[in-house]
Amino acid sequence: MAFEDQLREFMKSTLGDALIREDNFREQLSFYIKPEAIFDLCQTFVEDSSLDIRFLKDITSVDWYGHEDEMADGRFEVVYNFYSLKHKSRFFVKCRLPEDNPEIVSLTPLFNAANWLEREVWDLMGITFTGHPDLTKILTADDLEGHPLRRDFPLTWEQPKFSWNMDDPPEVIK
Amino acid sequence: MSLEEKTLHINMGPQHPSTHGVLRVELDVDGETVVRAKPIIGYLHTGIEKTMESKLYYKAIPCTDRMDYLAPMSNNLGFCLSVEKLMDIEVPEKVKWARVCLTELTRLNSHLVWIGTHALDMGAMSMLLYAFRERESIIDIYEACSGQRMMSTYFRIGGLAQDLPPDFDKKVRAILADIPSKLDDYETLLTNNEIWINRTKNVAVISADDAINWGLTGPMLRGSGVNHDLRKDNPYSGYENFDFDVPLGKNGDAYDRYLIRLEEMRQSLRIIRQCLDGMPEGPYRAHVPGVVLPPKDDVLHKMESMIFHFKIITEGFNAPKGAAYVGVESPKGEIGFYIQGDGTNKPVRVRVRPPSFVNLAVLPALTEGRLFSDVVCAIGSIDIVLGEVDR
Numbered sequence: 001m002a003f004e005d006q007l008r009e010f011m012k013s014t015l016g017d018a019l020i021r022e023d024n025f026r027e028q029l030s031f032y033i034k035p036e037a038i039f040d041l042c043q044t045f046v047e048d049s050s051l052d053i054r055f056l057k058d059i060t061s062v063d064w065y066g067h068e069d070e071m072a073d074g075r076f077e078v079v080y081n082f083y084s085l086k087h088k089s090r091f092f093v094k095c096r097l098p099e100d101n102p103e104i105v106s107l108t109p110l111f112n113a114a115n116w117l118e119r120e121v122w123d124l125m126g127i128t129f130t131g132h133p134d135l136t137k138i139l140t141a142d143d144l145e146g147h148p149l150r151r152d153f154p155l156t157w158e159q160p161k162f163s164w165n166m167d168d169p170p171e172v173i174k
Numbered sequence: 175m176s177l178e179e180k181t182l183h184i185n186m187g188p189q190h191p192s193t194h195g196v197l198r199v200e201l202d203v204d205g206e207t208v209v210r211a212k213p214i215i216g217y218l219h220t221g222i223e224k225t226m227e228s229k230l231y232y233k234a235i236p237c238t239d240r241m242d243y244l245a246p247m248s249n250n251l252g253f254c255l256s257v258e259k260l261m262d263i264e265v266p267e268k269v270k271w272a273r274v275c276l277t278e279l280t281r282l283n284s285h286l287v288w289i290g291t292h293a294l295d296m297g298a299m300s301m302l303l304y305a306f307r308e309r310e311s312i313i314d315i316y317e318a319c320s321g322q323r324m325m326s327t328y329f330r331i332g333g334l335a336q337d338l339p340p341d342f343d344k345k346v347r348a349i350l351a352d353i354p355s356k357l358d359d360y361e362t363l364l365t366n367n368e369i370w371i372n373r374t375k376n377v378a379v380i381s382a383d384d385a386i387n388w389g390l391t392g393p394m395l396r397g398s399g400v401n402h403d404l405r406k407d408n409p410y411s412g413y414e415n416f417d418f419d420v421p422l423g424k425n426g427d428a429y430d431r432y433l434i435r436l437e438e439m440r441q442s443l444r445i446i447r448q449c450l451d452g453m454p455e456g457p458y459r460a461h462v463p464g465v466v467l468p469p470k471d472d473v474l475h476k477m478e479s480m481i482f483h484f485k486i487i488t489e490g491f492n493a494p495k496g497a498a499y500v501g502v503e504s505p506k507g508e509i510g511f512y513i514q515g516d517g518t519n520k521p522v523r524v525r526v527r528p529p530s531f532v533n534l535a536v537l538p539a540l541t542e543g544r545l546f547s548d549v550v551c552a553i554g555s556i557d558i559v560l561g562e563v564d565r
Contacts, residue, residue, distance in 0.1 A: 025497065057391075062497075079512065081510075081512070092499075112388045124223075137216070
């Protein structure tokens, strides 16, 4: 059985109702699943050796702000990029999160790679990863407010930096 | 408190010469032993992903060079392949072969800079001068192709910016004749050098399972003996036509990564030779009206080409709704562009899967419990470019 079919069967049997739909745009397999199911799914990835999915290559996110049809499913999309070394094949797992309080469980207990990748997604897109050991800013400046990769963050907007006051220094410089 | 119990907090960087850019590492040291290492990045964050999302697909290509400025062609290739997948464009054979040839030259370029700077960090000063001398000839080829020496921006969606220069073959063959003996020289300087071996062997060790769990790619992963090279495993841009080997390490230490990078340069030369011998004739751009820019000659002489040129430059093309990702084996590891189109002429999301960023995250695991002087070796052997770590 080809890896794709094997993976489809596997996803159907492990996820059940949590599997929303499957997408095969340009022969690139992606699974849309419910965000609650992601941790258990990844745990079976790590434990099940027949598929050999131990490689988390990337975590990223998409903001659908301004796209009315997509916003109905939830504004944010978290995209996990998995790779199977044995079958030399890549697939994506995607979860949709609501606009207010986007939150998903962290994968750091399973993959060390998730640590910085999740910090980056939190920093730039503002998606909270619960259970992350050190969810702090990684790329943007310590005193920058907001999450720059959100579509409603203006492209060339700069925060005023002239508010520094000797008597009342900002939090980071104290 | 007695002196022995006290750990010392040291700040390394961001202006330290061996951090290869603006990387800061917070270190807690107990005598000579590192207790805790924490890399702090973001000093070079320029929001390249956000910038690319605000541009037409064509106009985002120059942004890709400015991330990993030591391997501009690999970044160009990653972006162009992703957009071509999104738009379902098939490029002509000649373009594929020329791209392979140039990205392999890029691998040479990047590894030469790496070997020079890494050896400099370890105290072998002369290596830097030799490596940069050889690099110069590769930079000259970039200049002949694109007019730029570092930020080449030579690839376009569906092809190349212009045809390969007439003396391309001759110039690259001169490199092929020249560099193998230079690589042998490097080997005599380093491979059996006792100081080099002492500084790099059994330093910054990572096991195969850990390397996979940390998501490492490129020489960092293959140094631990994991056979994963996207050129072999998921061939893109016609790599299946070429005959080459993927060198693997055994111990996963800095010395193995050095041997791998050296061998990769030799394999790159092999690929380049095959490219030159079999370079097909044909157009340098795909013919997809309205999406791929028409050749410059046609723009000057044909009305339709002129119109398409004007429309593509001003309005761009509308990409379908969907996400495309192609992983490319850059000198540092896997670089890939996750591009989400939405039916308009600008992407909703461009995500760069950064090899150096992911590889750098492993630094604490490589250095904690080891000697302070090994931190420099660990950073060097990861081969980071901060422009790409921070984007």
